[in-house]
Amino acid sequence: MPESAGGLTLEVKDLVTAYGAIKALNGVSLTVPAGSITAVLGANGAGKSSLLRSLSGLVKPRSGSVQLDGKEIAGRAPEDVVQLGMSHVPEGRGVIAELTVDDNLRLGGLWRKDKADRTRALEEAYALFPPLDQRRKRLAMTLSGGERQMLAIGRALVARPRVLLLDEPSLGLAPRITAQIMGLVRRLCDETGLTVLLVEQNARSALSVADHGIVLNLGSVVASDKPAKLRADDNLRHAYLGF
Amino acid sequence: MARFLSVTLGGLSGGFVYAAVALSLVLIWRATRVLNFAQGAMAMFTAYLAYRVIEHGASYWVALVVALVAGLVMGAVVERVLVRPVENGPPLNAVVVTLGVFIIVEGLAGMFFGGTPHRYPTHFSNVNYTFGDVSALAPFDIWVIVAVAVVAVLLGALFRYTDVGLRMRAAAFEGEVARMLGVRVGRMLTLGWALAAVIGALAAVLVSPNVPLSPTSMDAVFVFGFTGAVIGGLDSPVGALIGGVGIGLLLNYVAAYAGGDLQTLAALAVLVLVLMVKPNGLFSTTVSRRV
Amino acid sequence: MSVLTLTRRGPLANTLVRHLAFAVLGGVVLFFLTSTVSAYRDFQIANVGYYVVAVAGLTVLTGLNGQISLGHGALMMVGAYTAALLLERDNPLPLVVVLLLSVAVTAAVGALVGAAAARLRGPYLAGATLAFAVGLPGLTSHYADTFGGDNGLNVLTGPPPERLGLDFPPERWQAWITLTAALITLVLLANLASSRVGRSFRAVRDDEVSAELAGIHVARTQVLAFIISAACAGLAGGLTAVVSGQVSPGAFSVALSLSILAGAVLGGLGSLTGAVYGAIALVLMPSISSSASDRFTLSTDVQHNLPLLVYGALLIVVMLAAPQGLQGGVRRLFGLLRGRAPVTSVRNESVTEVSVTDPER
Numbered sequence: 001m002p003e004s005a006g007g008l009t010l011e012v013k014d015l016v017t018a019y020g021a022i023k024a025l026n027g028v029s030l031t032v033p034a035g036s037i038t039a040v041l042g043a044n045g046a047g048k049s050s051l052l053r054s055l056s057g058l059v060k061p062r063s064g065s066v067q068l069d070g071k072e073i074a075g076r077a078p079e080d081v082v083q084l085g086m087s088h089v090p091e092g093r094g095v096i097a098e099l100t101v102d103d104n105l106r107l108g109g110l111w112r113k114d115k116a117d118r119t120r121a122l123e124e125a126y127a128l129f130p131p132l133d134q135r136r137k138r139l140a141m142t143l144s145g146g147e148r149q150m151l152a153i154g155r156a157l158v159a160r161p162r163v164l165l166l167d168e169p170s171l172g173l174a175p176r177i178t179a180q181i182m183g184l185v186r187r188l189c190d191e192t193g194l195t196v197l198l199v200e201q202n203a204r205s206a207l208s209v210a211d212h213g214i215v216l217n218l219g220s221v222v223a224s225d226k227p228a229k230l231r232a233d234d235n236l237r238h239a240y241l242g243f
Numbered sequence: 244m245a246r247f248l249s250v251t252l253g254g255l256s257g258g259f260v261y262a263a264v265a266l267s268l269v270l271i272w273r274a275t276r277v278l279n280f281a282q283g284a285m286a287m288f289t290a291y292l293a294y295r296v297i298e299h300g301a302s303y304w305v306a307l308v309v310a311l312v313a314g315l316v317m318g319a320v321v322e323r324v325l326v327r328p329v330e331n332g333p334p335l336n337a338v339v340v341t342l343g344v345f346i347i348v349e350g351l352a353g354m355f356f357g358g359t360p361h362r363y364p365t366h367f368s369n370v371n372y373t374f375g376d377v378s379a380l381a382p383f384d385i386w387v388i389v390a391v392a393v394v395a396v397l398l399g400a401l402f403r404y405t406d407v408g409l410r411m412r413a414a415a416f417e418g419e420v421a422r423m424l425g426v427r428v429g430r431m432l433t434l435g436w437a438l439a440a441v442i443g444a445l446a447a448v449l450v451s452p453n454v455p456l457s458p459t460s461m462d463a464v465f466v467f468g469f470t471g472a473v474i475g476g477l478d479s480p481v482g483a484l485i486g487g488v489g490i491g492l493l494l495n496y497v498a499a500y501a502g503g504d505l506q507t508l509a510a511l512a513v514l515v516l517v518l519m520v521k522p523n524g525l526f527s528t529t530v531s532r533r534v
Numbered sequence: 535m536s537v538l539t540l541t542r543r544g545p546l547a548n549t550l551v552r553h554l555a556f557a558v559l560g561g562v563v564l565f566f567l568t569s570t571v572s573a574y575r576d577f578q579i580a581n582v583g584y585y586v587v588a589v590a591g592l593t594v595l596t597g598l599n600g601q602i603s604l605g606h607g608a609l610m611m612v613g614a615y616t617a618a619l620l621l622e623r624d625n626p627l628p629l630v631v632v633l634l635l636s637v638a639v640t641a642a643v644g645a646l647v648g649a650a651a652a653r654l655r656g657p658y659l660a661g662a663t664l665a666f667a668v669g670l671p672g673l674t675s676h677y678a679d680t681f682g683g684d685n686g687l688n689v690l691t692g693p694p695p696e697r698l699g700l701d702f703p704p705e706r707w708q709a710w711i712t713l714t715a716a717l718i719t720l721v722l723l724a725n726l727a728s729s730r731v732g733r734s735f736r737a738v739r740d741d742e743v744s745a746e747l748a749g750i751h752v753a754r755t756q757v758l759a760f761i762i763s764a765a766c767a768g769l770a771g772g773l774t775a776v777v778s779g780q781v782s783p784g785a786f787s788v789a790l791s792l793s794i795l796a797g798a799v800l801g802g803l804g805s806l807t808g809a810v811y812g813a814i815a816l817v818l819m820p821s822i823s824s825s826a827s828d829r830f831t832l833s834t835d836v837q838h839n840l841p842l843l844v845y846g847a848l849l850i851v852v853m854l855a856a857p858q859g860l861q862g863g864v865r866r867l868f869g870l871l872r873g874r875a876p877v878t879s880v881r882n883e884s885v886t887e888v889s890v891t892d893p894e895r
Contacts, residue, residue: 041309058419058422077422078423079418079423079425079426079427079428082423082424082425083425086422087423090419090420090423092458094417094420094423095420096412096413096417096421097414097416098412098416099409099412099413101411103412103413106406106409106411107410107413107421107424107426108424110406110409110424110425111425111426116428124431134333136509155424159424159425178292197524217530242443266558277657278661279659280661280664282658292614305583306649325850325854328854329853329854334655334656335600335656336853338602338656338657338660339602339795339799339849339850339852340849340850340853340854342604342660342792342795342846342849343845343846343847343848343849343850343853344790344846344850345846346792346796346842346843346845346846347791347841347842347843347847347850348850349789349847350839350840350841350842350843350846351839351843353684353835353838353839354833354836354839354840354843355835356835357698357834357835358838361861385653401805402665416671432620448587458839459787459789461786462668462788463668463669465666466661466664466665469661469665470665473658473661502676504672504673504675504676505669505672505673505676506672506674507668507669507672508663508665508666508669508670508673510665510669511662511665511666511669514662514665515650515654515662518653518654518658519650519653522620522653
């Protein structure tokens with residue numbers, strides 16, 4: 001397991017994001033306590049990806065607050081947000097296909113000043129994902145879907161994040177691989193104290209590892225509860241969770 | 244046969260200059276998906292500055308450094324101030340902006356330096372070596388080839404082996420992802436333009452002893468470099484080098500066997516032919532991700 | 535379909551009649567104008583005439599059809615040399631025939647360039663047409679016996695017809711020639727723009743895939759636009775030869791191509807009225823530059839290059855101020871400058887017009 005200084009508490013209040021006249025987030029509030037996993041669920045277009053993009057700075061929110069352990073970061077540029085300790089693993093994995101596995105991983109830690117620790121973080125990522133270790137010099141475009149997901153997560157970890165934003169890690173993966181990835185996220189959280197905000201369409205597997213669940217619909221939070229409670233609510237399951 | 248060999252060797256130094264121009268265009272294209280039509284004009288301007296420095300008594304090498312530094316600054320400023328606002332707009336907007344820069348820089352050169360062509364000095368001999376019947380490759384040509392080759396190798400090393408190079412590649416391939424990983428993408432794009440302009444400046448200093456310096460003297464050189472870059476696929480630095488040298492050889496055959504005035508039209512013919520047969524060039528390797 | 539009623543408003547419902555009426559009115563006004571001003575002004579007006587033709591032609595290509603050309607200066611060169619060579623003969627053809635042949639030859643060259651251009655997009659097309667503009671003047675030195683090399687050819691144009699009087703100023707006669715050509719060109723292009731062909735031009739510009747789906751042959755449309763635009767450039771070139779009395783490769787530089795582009799951009803790309811303003815600006819710039827140089831005692835180098843700086847700055851400023859694109863944005867910008875809110879976005883307008891053409895096909 002990678003070393004870690006432990007997670008930060010992520011607190012979001014009344015976040016509003018709009019693309020032109022279309023509102024994607026309609027005042028979203030949530031809190032992810034340090035060292036826990038919160039799953040964000042909901043249908044396509046519910047605003048899940050917009051939420052992550054607003055948090056990591058890819059989209060500037062119209063209003064609202066985003067705090068990491070009390071420090072306001074709303075509206076900061078993505079390159080600053082990652083340096084403040086929050087890494088975003090984008091949907092569709094976002095590995096850079098033209099670069100090698102090693103280049104992709106190294107890229108994750110380039111902004112950090114401590115070169116020795118950069119190398120250590122890189123080796124920890126390889127230790128965590130042995131398939132990547134065997135393919136260091138291969139171009140990322142030659143990897144399988146599961147390996148790409150490993151690469152994307154590994155690359156985020158090289159930055160030694162204290163909050164991890166994961167967008168649809170199960171997208172397009174076989175159930176067995178999805179289970180592996182989810183198990184890994186749980187272990188990262190338990191063993192290193194990482195804070196995770198996990199966006200998933202696959203509600204069943206996300207809830208299986210999360211400490212808390214939130215359901216988004218049309219840019220608003222419609223439910224926020226323990227996973228067991230969410231699973232037990234038939235109306236919620238049928239209306240938004242699809243299982 | 245001896246003539247053919249002489250002509251072939253004679254096309255090499257021109258080819259390396261076009262390869263440098265092609266390489267600079269590819270750098271910019273990869274970084275920002277903009278074709279910089281001002282590349283030749285900007286290079287011409289830096290060569291003029293260097294020429295003035297030599298006129299005031301400085302050495303060839305001091306003047307070369309002046310040209311390269313001027314290119315660095317010019318490339319960075321043009322990208323940051325003029326091109327940045329249109330980088331994500333429709334492609335035609337960026338084209339028109341670089342055309343605006345092109346015409347302004349040529350106008351400024353005309354204002355400051357006049358329209359009379361100047362032969363740029365060189366302290367290498369321009370007398371060809373002779374091997375039997377074959378006469379080609381003056382020491383100056385060797386210098387041109389070595390200079391471009393060294394720059395190409397340095398550039399390759401920069402991209403492959405340094406952190407800055409990795410950042411620049413990431414910024415060029417996937418700007419948004421790079422930003423999420425903490426890369427200051429805007430700075431990398433500025434740096435890409437600046438480096439490209441440095442290579443352009445080198446090309447202008449290298450070509451101006453043979454193509455006398457005037458406000459429009461780099462127009463044709465730009466067209467040849469562009470053709471070389473398109474042959475290589477606009478995306479591939481290695482392709483640009485091969486394409487540039489190839490077009491240099493071809494144009495020297497045209498000049499020797501048909502007439503020097505037809506070179507640009509010959510380049511146009513090659514350009515159209517390549518684009519019709521292989522629109523992505525002969526060496527493009529990029530994943531077709533962008534529509 | 536509100537757009538439809540907007541484009542068909544006005545007192546004269548029939549487009550052709552309306553355009554002809556405007557042309558006749560313009561012709562009468564210009565007749566009196568040219569008859570009252572000095573010979574130098576008449577010379578300037580003569581220059582405006584051929585610039586109108588060239589800028590309007592590029593406006594059709596870039597504004598209406600979305601293709602860019604940096605080669606229009608070279609196309610003008612084709613027209614100019616055609617006219618010069620035809621007028622050189624011992625028994626020259628009538629001027630009208632000469633100009634028509636200039637048009638025909640340039641249109642043929644335009645067809646060739648356009649056929650290649652129709653397969654190229656954006657920066658590639660710009661690069662190829664630039665290569666054309668840089669390369670074509672080389673032909674004049676390669677075939678120096680025919681084209682006179684760098685010195686070019688003298689163009690022999692006869693004096694004004696005798697029935698106008700012996701002391702009739704030749705500048706006014708030249709102004710009449712180019713203005714007549716300009717008015718005819720504008721009427722033809724205006725009709726083209728509002729015809730079905732014009733609508734298919736716009737449809738291809740806005741979205742090639744949709745246009746294809748609507749049954750428009752995209753490549754053929756693009757070649758046609760290029761030919762029409764080249765024909766205008768050829769006419770403009772022929773007129774240039776007549777007005778300036780000589781043709782030389784230096785007069786048809788890349789700078790000329792870019793000046794015409796600047797004129798078209800200044801005129802708002804897409805409106806023929808704008809093309810007229812753009813042409814006037816192109817003629818006035820050098821004389822403004824020279825009077826400024828006189829006042830501030832600047833060198834001739836500065837004087838000659840000042841217009842280039844203005845054109846370049848113009849291209850950049852318009853692009854920075856109109857991020858939506860060449861078309862539409864520019865028009866909106868100038869609409870705002872005139873203190874008028876845009877009636878409708880260009881995109882909506884053209885979409886409506888595409889849908890109008892559908893049932894006919």
